[in-house]
Amino acid sequence: MLRAEPGAPTDEDTYRRTPPRLTPRERQVLNGMREGLSNRRVGRSLGISERTVKVHVRSIFLKLGAASRTEAVVQGIRRGCISI
Numbered sequence: 001m002l003r004a005e006p007g008a009p010t011d012e013d014t015y016r017r018t019p020p021r022l023t024p025r026e027r028q029v030l031n032g033m034r035e036g037l038s039n040r041r042v043g044r045s046l047g048i049s050e051r052t053v054k055v056h057v058r059s060i061f062l063k064l065g066a067a068s069r070t071e072a073v074v075q076g077i078r079r080g081c082i083s084i
Contacts, residue, residue, distance in 0.1 A: 019080040020063040029056040030082050034073045 022030065025046070032042035032053075039053040046053075057069070064079070066072035076082045 022060065022063060022076075022081050026056050026060050026063075027081060029053055030060055030072065030076045033057070033060075033069050034076070034082060034084075 025048075028046055029042055032045060037045070039057065040050045043050045043053045057072075060072050060076075061067070064072050064075040064081075066075050073082075077084060
């Protein structure tokens with residue numbers, strides 16, 4: 001079994017540093033989530049339906065490994081997808 005050098009980056013470290021590939025629209029939706037907007041309000045601001053926003057939110061959750069809107073925003077900021 002191979003052992004990593006102490007202090008060497010792990011696969012998880014690399015995963016956390018590598019920004020997930022969010023689409024431009026997913027980034028816009030994530031920014032709306034960061035602002036605390038509801039799906040309806042995000043949709044109105046982007047000119048898309050609430051249902052389409054929900055599809056984007058689900059995709060964002062999967063790509064960021066998030067279980068909540070708050071966690072998605074935190075992960076998005078930590079991983080460089082969006083800024084504060």
